[in-house]
Each structure stands twice: as C-alpha cells, then as structure tokens.
Amino acid sequence: MYGLTRYKLFFLLPGLLVLLAIILFPLIFTIRVSFSGWDAVRPGLDWIGGVNYGRLLADGRFWQSLSRLGLMAVSAVAIEYVLGFGLALLVWRQIRFRRLVRVLFLIPMMTTPVVMAVIWRTVFHESLGPANDLVTLFGFAPIPWLTNAQWATFVVILVDVWQWTPFMFLLLLAGLLSLPREPLLAAAIDGAGPIRAFWNVTFPAMAPISVGAIIIRLIEASKIMETVYVITSGGPGTSTETSSYYIFIRGLRDFQIGYAAALSITYLVIMIVLLTIIAKLLTKTLIKAEA
Amino acid sequence: MRLARMASLASVIAMVASSATLAQTDYSAAYGIDEDVPGACSYESIDAKDYSGRQLNIISHAVPVIGEPTDIHARQFEELTGAKLSVVHVPFGDLFQRILIPFQTGQNAYDVLFYPSLWIGDLNQYLAPVPEAYRETAGFKDVTRNYIDVATWGDTIVQYPMDGDRHYLKYRADIFSNPEAIARFKQETGKDLAVPTTWEDYNEIARVFSGWDWDGDGNPNYGSAEVTKRDDLMFSAFISRAAPYARNPNVKGGFFFDLETMEPQINNPGFVKGLELFVEASKDWAPGGANWGLGDEIFAFGGGQALMSYSWDDAFVQAQQEDSPIRNQVAAAPLPGASEVWNRDTGSWDSFEEPNRAPYVTWGWTSAVSNRSQNQDMAFDFLCFFSNEANTLADLQVGRFGVNPYRNAHFDPSLWTDRLGWDAALTKSYVETLSGMDDSINRVFDLRVPGVSQFMTSLATGVAAALAGQQTPQEALDSVAVEWTAIVDRIGVDTVRNAYAGVVALEDNL
Incomplete structure (x- = not known):
C-alpha cells in the first residue's frame, strides 16, 4: 500500500512541480514584491512592511476603478448571457445554414482583442468614424462616443459584448445540445407552448451550465484592459479606468512595481471573495430553486 | 628577380583589391x-x-x-x-x-x-x-x-x-491670408486676423474657425487640433500651453518645483491659467477632439481639417508630404506666449508688452x-x-x-527647398522657428528627474480630469501637487532636488 502511494506521488510530482513553478511561484513572488518599495529609483526587494497596503487604502482612484469595473463587468456579462442564450436557442433549432451561422458567431471571439479595439476606435471616432456617419444620416446630432463619460462606458461595454457573446453562445449551445429530450417532449405532450416550455423546462435545466458560463465570463470581464487601453486610455478623465488598467499604469508606466504588486494582490483577493459570493448566490437562486 | 616578380604580383593584387574597393564605394546607389x-x-x-x-x-x-x-x-x-x-x-x-x-x-x-x-x-x-x-x-x-x-x-x-x-505652432498660411477668412474674423471679433502671439489669441481664432467649411471641401473644419488623450503624451500639450504663464524669465530656480524648497509649482496661478485656457479651448474642438492622440492630431492638421496645431514636427511633415492636399500652404511659428506671467517671488502677475515666450524643448x-x-x-x-x-x-x-x-x-533652407521642394516662405518660417528656440533664454525642459513617469502620469490624470469636467482646473492641479509632494517624499527630496538642479541649470542658462 505504502509502495503504491509512493508510485502515485512519483507520477504526480512532475505535474505538481510545473504547477508550483507556473502558479505558486509568481503568486508568492508578487506577494513578496508587494512588501517592497521597488520602483524606478530603488530596484530590488527591500522590506517596507505594509506601506504599500496602507497607501492603497487611501487611494481613491483604485477603489473608484474597482467599482467602475464592477459596473462594466456585470453589465457586459448580463447582456452577453441574454444575447448568447438567445442566439444559442436560435441555432439549437434546425435552421438553414446552421453550421455557417455557428462559425460566423464565433468570429469575434477568434480575433485579437487589441486589433479589434483599434477597429472599434475607428468606428467610434467622432469625426471620421462610421458610427457618427450613421447617426447623422438619420438626422441626429453626432454622439460624443469617447469624450462623454457615459457614452465611453457604453462603448467599452459594447465592445466587450461584441467580442465575448460568442463565448457565451458556445457554452450555452453545448449545454442545450446535451439536454435530454424527454422532458421537452413531455412538456409538449402536456400542451406547454414554447415560452412556457422554456421557462419551466429548458431554463431550469440549463441552470448549472449558466452559472458556470456567467462565472467564467465574470472572471474574464473583470480583467477588461485592451479595450480601455486602446479606445479610451481610461478617459475622459478617469471615467473608464478599470482596475487592471490602473494597475498597468502604476506598474508598467510609472514603474512602481512594489505598489502595483500590492494593488494586484488586493484586487485578486477582492475578486476571489466577490466571485465566490456571486457564484454561491447564483447557485442558490438558479440551481437550488430548480431543485 | 623572383622577389621582384612577387613584389610586382603583390602590387597588382593590391591594385585589384583597391579598384574593387573603389567600385564598392558608390554608397549612394x-x-x-x-x-x-x-x-x-x-x-x-x-x-x-x-x-x-x-x-x-x-x-x-x-x-x-x-x-x-x-x-x-x-x-x-x-x-x-x-x-x-x-x-x-x-x-x-x-x-x-x-x-x-x-x-x-x-x-x-x-x-x-x-x-x-x-x-x-x-x-x-x-x-x-x-x-x-x-x-x-x-x-x-x-x-x-x-x-x-x-x-x-x-x-x-x-x-x-x-x-x-x-513643440511649435503650425498653421494654415493660405487661410490666414485669405480675404474672406480675414473679413469673417474681423466681423466676429473686431480684430485683424494674425498668427496668434498669446494662447488667448489662439483660442479666439480657433473658436471663430471651428464648425464651418472654410476650405470649401464640403466638410466642416475646425480651429485647433491638439493632443488631448490622457495617456498619449497629453502632458506635453498642457506644458506647452501653460509654460508662458508659469515660466517667468525674471524668476530663477525652477519651473515645475521651487528648487530651494522642492515645493511643487504645478498648481500655481500660472499653470492654472494654462489649464483654464486648455479647458476653454475644448469647447471648440472637433467632435472627439477631447480624445485625440498624437496620430489624430497629425491627421487632423496634416489632412487639412484643422487651422492650427501645436506639437512635434510630425503634423507639419504630414502636411508637406508629396500627396498632401495642403502642401506648401502651411507655416510654422513659435508657440503662443502670454502677456501676463505669474511671478512666484512676488506672488503677483507680471505684465509683458511683448508676449512672454517659453519654448518647450519636449523630450x-x-x-x-x-x-x-x-x-x-x-x-x-x-x-x-x-x-x-x-x-x-x-x-x-x-x-x-x-x-x-x-x-x-x-x-539650412536649401535643404528643404531644393531637396524637398518646400516653398521658400514656408521654409523660412520653419527654419527660423526651430532654430530660434535654441537662441531663447527662457526655455522649458522636461522634468528630467528620477521617477519622471510618475510625475507626468499624475499631471496627465489631473489635466484629463479638468478637461472632462470632473474637477475645476484649480482642484485638478491641487490634486496633482499633492501627488507630486508624495512622489518626492517617496523618491527622496534630495534625490529629486539634485536631479532637478540640472534641469534648472539648463532653464536658467547657468
């Protein structure tokens, strides 16, 4: 028995070492860096205790960026879920050119985020972009897409929705295709219409995969960076500055490595706590309600 | 005899090698x-x-x-x-x-x-x-x-x-000499249209020439194209605008800081005035002009959409490209100045009969x-x-x-006129503007101290907040000053002071 355990450990060891190297070491190193004053002037890992953490508690810009990120991520993921579900339902049924439509839906997800952000920036360029051409064609005044705080936030959310709805679509379509047919047939025999069948059969049955998809997307959306970097640079003012962009500014632009590490660790902890709570709430609401 | 033959062979080889080298020296081709x-x-x-x-x-x-x-x-x-x-x-x-x-x-x-x-x-x-x-x-x-x-x-x-x-001023010389444009400006302001010598003049001209088609291409034009995107070198645009109000030739010992006390000067009335004028100008920018990076500015001026611009050479060079619709219709001039300049020694504004110029030698x-x-x-x-x-x-x-x-x-003007086909008057304005900056005794340099990125990021954030209406210019620059003080404390007052002394020595012509 003891020998078997030793063999198991022997075979697991390479994987564990790789895991240690690629996940734990950077994390532990970042924690150590967060207790240092490493910047452009003082290189290296000196020890300054909790100074960086004390500083970030009073850093209003960081907390504002976090709440802004919450708004953007939740809004974007909610829209992506509704749209993704709708598209999945559409393709789930037998429609013409189903394969082509599936591929088309996936194109945004396959494009490089930075490249797409550049294209969207051109689309929403207020003087030269086609978005305002379209708006003025219908007789409306040009819209300050990127120079008004609300519109700029809308654009960032829109680009995220455009890029990541296909991901939601893909997961939900996989879920739909794996659903057993019997409950749906039973509902049809009992005379349930499509809407009733959806709310009473399909939606509850999709709850586990919905929770998974939403959580995965929330994790991703909480790192919104490329869109903000390319399209708005966090502006106007700081109105689209998200936490990851702010950490990027502090870490790589200002080269405040120690402080940026403290921001990253704090952000990580907050995200783990928040996402755990959200996952529990969603599970309780969607899955347990179904049970 | 044999030695002589060998020597002669060697000389032939040397000559061949030499002629081969000569053949290779047509570097221009x-x-x-x-x-x-x-x-x-x-x-x-x-x-x-x-x-x-x-x-x-x-x-x-x-x-x-x-x-x-x-x-x-x-x-x-x-x-x-x-x-x-x-x-x-x-x-x-x-x-x-x-x-x-x-x-x-x-x-x-x-x-x-x-x-x-x-x-x-x-x-x-x-x-x-x-x-x-x-x-x-x-x-x-x-x-x-x-x-x-x-x-x-x-x-x-x-x-x-x-x-x-x-940084220097670029403008459309053809429009500044156009009788219709001159008449319209006179009608709207009661003044003669001239190349702006102060930022107040610049804003006024930009306002009058914004939102209408003054070049007859069927599209609206605008008075000014500026670099305004927060993290896209906007801090340089702000410094250009604020410099003549805050850089007093009669005050020595620091533009960004008081070298003696290392107290930030970034929120003094001179800088605040510069930011107020920046915010005022924003009302007349082209749609989206408040989110323009350097590329947008280059395209807007170089493409003929804007009447004036100020930043690096790129927009000017773009306007002078062979295929440019406004080639040889532009000119250069020193950055606008200020008639009232803040004097931190006396705590009051000094009046200048000739506008104070502060050429910005930006990075x-x-x-x-x-x-x-x-x-x-x-x-x-x-x-x-x-x-x-x-x-x-x-x-x-x-x-x-x-x-x-x-x-x-x-x-040398002939470099631009003969080789690149630039118009002589245009070349004169370009060459004199650029070379004139070297002769100035009131130059402004970048803040060449350790942690410069932190200082400039902080400045850009404050200016962006004012431009977006999130804070007044005074509030925004007060926030910047607080942050600068914290940065100096973190890096070390003496470290920053020692480095800044070098910048001050350049600016004060020591």
Missing part, C-alpha cells in the same frame, strides 16, 4: 543616400571596420517611428562591418520597463538603447558616457545647443543625439550605449553611423521615421 559625407562616421569609415563574429543587441521603438530607421541602419551596418545586429522593437507603453528591468536585475540585455530622452533621470546611471572621439566628430559638434543639453547629465554627455524634438528620441555592454566600441560606432550626415539627411525626409532637425546644418 547601394544605400539610397544622396552622398556619403566624409568623416569618422561615414559609410567609408565604417566600411573600413571589421566586426565579423561580433553582435550588438539593440532595443528600439516599434516600427515605423524610430524603429524603422533603426532597422534600416542596422542592416546597413551589418553589411558594412560584418557584425550581427539584433534589433528588438517594443511598443511605447512597454519600452521603459523593457529597458529598465534588465538594468535593475543586473542583466546585460542590450548594448544600444533608443528611448525618449526625458528618461535620462532614471537611466543615466546605466549609460556609458559618449567618448571624446565621437564628441569630436563634425556631425556631433554640429548638434545644436538644445540637444547637447538634452543629452547631458551633470557634466557628462551620456546620450547620443539622433533627433531634435520641440524627443535619443540613443545611448549601456555601460554594461562588452561591445561599447562597436555600439558607439553604430550610433555614430546611425546619425551620420548622410543617414540623418535621408531620415529627415521621411515623416514616419520621427527624426527631426537637431543639427545646425538642418536649418
């Missing part, structure tokens, strides 16, 4: 230059060196700005010397950390560096001084005072000048050799070759390369 200019850095001199089996590692900006000429001259250097040159291109946002991290962690990653010159405060300790042999070359000695100053840390030249950047690209490099001889030869007279002349003619005049020879 081989490398696309006008002509090789003799000297230590010339094609011929570099061709005579053999660096076979040796390698240089170079870090440069992404293509095309600086990155493209780096590639071109690296390949030429390889062909001439047999060396291997490995060029790494890095986007602007990553360049600083890609250069600094290897230095801080003790690696010898790059022999040659291309980077914005204002980082000298952070990088100087890692740079090799430019040896006297290179400083004595004709090309180096012809570099203008501004760019020798930019390359100098303390008493030592540690950067190898290869670009000359500054610009530079090059340097790492002091950890094992190939410093070859590295300096490469930089010397990169910026030799023939290469620089070729690079100056390509707008996207980002290489701008920095030698006295570049201010």
Whole structure:
C-alpha cells in the first residue's frame, strides 16, 4: 500500500512541480514584491512592511476603478448571457445554414482583442468614424462616443459584448445540445407552448451550465484592459479606468512595481471573495430553486 | 628577380583589391543616400571596420517611428562591418520597463538603447558616457545647443543625439491670408486676423474657425487640433500651453518645483491659467477632439481639417508630404506666449508688452550605449553611423521615421527647398522657428528627474480630469501637487532636488 502511494506521488510530482513553478511561484513572488518599495529609483526587494497596503487604502482612484469595473463587468456579462442564450436557442433549432451561422458567431471571439479595439476606435471616432456617419444620416446630432463619460462606458461595454457573446453562445449551445429530450417532449405532450416550455423546462435545466458560463465570463470581464487601453486610455478623465488598467499604469508606466504588486494582490483577493459570493448566490437562486 | 616578380604580383593584387574597393564605394546607389559625407562616421569609415563574429543587441521603438530607421541602419551596418545586429522593437507603453528591468536585475540585455530622452533621470546611471572621439566628430559638434543639453547629465554627455524634438505652432498660411477668412474674423471679433502671439489669441481664432467649411471641401473644419488623450503624451500639450504663464524669465530656480524648497509649482496661478485656457479651448474642438492622440492630431492638421496645431514636427511633415492636399500652404511659428506671467517671488502677475515666450524643448528620441555592454566600441560606432550626415539627411525626409532637425546644418533652407521642394516662405518660417528656440533664454525642459513617469502620469490624470469636467482646473492641479509632494517624499527630496538642479541649470542658462 505504502509502495503504491509512493508510485502515485512519483507520477504526480512532475505535474505538481510545473504547477508550483507556473502558479505558486509568481503568486508568492508578487506577494513578496508587494512588501517592497521597488520602483524606478530603488530596484530590488527591500522590506517596507505594509506601506504599500496602507497607501492603497487611501487611494481613491483604485477603489473608484474597482467599482467602475464592477459596473462594466456585470453589465457586459448580463447582456452577453441574454444575447448568447438567445442566439444559442436560435441555432439549437434546425435552421438553414446552421453550421455557417455557428462559425460566423464565433468570429469575434477568434480575433485579437487589441486589433479589434483599434477597429472599434475607428468606428467610434467622432469625426471620421462610421458610427457618427450613421447617426447623422438619420438626422441626429453626432454622439460624443469617447469624450462623454457615459457614452465611453457604453462603448467599452459594447465592445466587450461584441467580442465575448460568442463565448457565451458556445457554452450555452453545448449545454442545450446535451439536454435530454424527454422532458421537452413531455412538456409538449402536456400542451406547454414554447415560452412556457422554456421557462419551466429548458431554463431550469440549463441552470448549472449558466452559472458556470456567467462565472467564467465574470472572471474574464473583470480583467477588461485592451479595450480601455486602446479606445479610451481610461478617459475622459478617469471615467473608464478599470482596475487592471490602473494597475498597468502604476506598474508598467510609472514603474512602481512594489505598489502595483500590492494593488494586484488586493484586487485578486477582492475578486476571489466577490466571485465566490456571486457564484454561491447564483447557485442558490438558479440551481437550488430548480431543485 | 623572383622577389621582384612577387613584389610586382603583390602590387597588382593590391591594385585589384583597391579598384574593387573603389567600385564598392558608390554608397549612394547601394544605400539610397544622396552622398556619403566624409568623416569618422561615414559609410567609408565604417566600411573600413571589421566586426565579423561580433553582435550588438539593440532595443528600439516599434516600427515605423524610430524603429524603422533603426532597422534600416542596422542592416546597413551589418553589411558594412560584418557584425550581427539584433534589433528588438517594443511598443511605447512597454519600452521603459523593457529597458529598465534588465538594468535593475543586473542583466546585460542590450548594448544600444533608443528611448525618449526625458528618461535620462532614471537611466543615466546605466549609460556609458559618449567618448571624446565621437564628441569630436563634425556631425556631433554640429548638434545644436538644445540637444547637447538634452543629452547631458551633470557634466557628462551620456546620450547620443539622433533627433531634435520641440513643440511649435503650425498653421494654415493660405487661410490666414485669405480675404474672406480675414473679413469673417474681423466681423466676429473686431480684430485683424494674425498668427496668434498669446494662447488667448489662439483660442479666439480657433473658436471663430471651428464648425464651418472654410476650405470649401464640403466638410466642416475646425480651429485647433491638439493632443488631448490622457495617456498619449497629453502632458506635453498642457506644458506647452501653460509654460508662458508659469515660466517667468525674471524668476530663477525652477519651473515645475521651487528648487530651494522642492515645493511643487504645478498648481500655481500660472499653470492654472494654462489649464483654464486648455479647458476653454475644448469647447471648440472637433467632435472627439477631447480624445485625440498624437496620430489624430497629425491627421487632423496634416489632412487639412484643422487651422492650427501645436506639437512635434510630425503634423507639419504630414502636411508637406508629396500627396498632401495642403502642401506648401502651411507655416510654422513659435508657440503662443502670454502677456501676463505669474511671478512666484512676488506672488503677483507680471505684465509683458511683448508676449512672454517659453519654448518647450519636449523630450524627443535619443540613443545611448549601456555601460554594461562588452561591445561599447562597436555600439558607439553604430550610433555614430546611425546619425551620420548622410543617414540623418535621408531620415529627415521621411515623416514616419520621427527624426527631426537637431543639427545646425538642418536649418539650412536649401535643404528643404531644393531637396524637398518646400516653398521658400514656408521654409523660412520653419527654419527660423526651430532654430530660434535654441537662441531663447527662457526655455522649458522636461522634468528630467528620477521617477519622471510618475510625475507626468499624475499631471496627465489631473489635466484629463479638468478637461472632462470632473474637477475645476484649480482642484485638478491641487490634486496633482499633492501627488507630486508624495512622489518626492517617496523618491527622496534630495534625490529629486539634485536631479532637478540640472534641469534648472539648463532653464536658467547657468
């Protein structure tokens, strides 16, 4: 028995070492860096205790960026879920050119985020972009897409929705295709219409995969960076500055490595706590309600 | 007899070799230059060196700005010397950390560096001084005072000048002399239309010429194109606007800080006035003008949409491209000034009959050799070759390369009129504006101190908040001042003061 355990450990060891190297070491190193004053002037890992953490508690810009990120991520993921579900339902049924439509839906997800952000920036360029051409064609005044705080936030959310709805679509379509047919047939025999069948059969049955998809997307959306970097640079003012962009500014632009590490660790902890709570709430609401 | 035959054979071989070399010296045809200019850095001199089996590692900006000429001259250097040159291109946002991290962690990653010159405060300790042999070359000695100053840390030249950047005013000369435009301006303001000499004038002209089609192309035009995107060099635009109000020629001892106390001056009434005018101007920008990066500004002025602009040469060069619709219809002038200038010594505004001008010698690209490099001889030869007279002349003619005049020879009007076909009056305005900045005794330099990025990020955030209406100009700059004080405390007052003393010495012409 003891020998078997030793063999198991022997075979697991390479994987564990790789895991240690690629996940734990950077994390532990970042924690150590967060207790240092490493910047452009003082290189290296000196020890300054909790100074960086004390500083970030009073850093209003960081907390504002976090709440802004919450708004953007939740809004974007909610829209992506509704749209993704709708598209999945559409393709789930037998429609013409189903394969082509599936591929088309996936194109945004396959494009490089930075490249797409550049294209969207051109689309929403207020003087030269086609978005305002379209708006003025219908007789409306040009819209300050990127120079008004609300519109700029809308654009960032829109680009995220455009890029990541296909991901939601893909997961939900996989879920739909794996659903057993019997409950749906039973509902049809009992005379349930499509809407009733959806709310009473399909939606509850999709709850586990919905929770998974939403959580995965929330994790991703909480790192919104490329869109903000390319399209708005966090502006106007700081109105689209998200936490990851702010950490990027502090870490790589200002080269405040120690402080940026403290921001990253704090952000990580907050995200783990928040996402755990959200996952529990969603599970309780969607899955347990179904049970 | 046999010896004589051998000697004669050797001389024949030497002659053949010599004629082969002569055949190879048609560098202009081989490398696309006008002509090789003799000297230590010339094609011929570099061709005579053999660096076979040796390698240089170079870090440069992404293509095309600086990155493209780096590639071109690296390949030429390889062909001439047999060396291997490995060029790494890095986007602007990553360049600083890609250069600094290897230095801080003790690696010898790059022999040659291309980077914005204002980082000298952070990088100087890692740079090799430019040896006297290179400083004595004709090309180096012809570099203008501004760019020798930019390359100098303390008493030592540690950067190898290869670009000359500054902010100046560009405007549409055809519109400023157009009778209809003049009449309209007179009708709306009661004043004669003239090239603005103060920022108040600039804003007024921009307001009158915004939102209507003054060039008859069927699209609305605008008065001013400015760099306003927060993290896209907007801080430079603000400094250009605020400088004449805050840089008082009668006050010595610091523009950004009071050198004695190291108290930030960034929220003094002069800077606040500059920001108020910046905010006021924003009402008349083109749609989206409040989110314009350098590329937008270049396109707006260079493409003919805007009447005026002020920043680096790029927009001007864009306007002067062969295919430009406004080629030879533009002109250059010094940045607008201020009639009222804040005097921090007296705590009041000084009036100036002639508007106070404060030319802003704003960063610009530079090059340097790492002091950890094992190939410093070859590295300096490469930089010397990169910026030799023939290469620089070729690079100056390509707008996207980002290489701008920095030698006295570049201010020879015939260079622009004969070679590039620029209009004579336009060339005069360009050459006089650029060269005039070197003669100023009221220059403003970047904040060349350790942690400069922190200071400038903070400034850009404050200015952006004011432009977005999130804070008043005074509130925004007060916040910046608080942050600057914290940055100085973190870095160390003496460290920042010692570095800043060098900037003050340049600005006060000491």
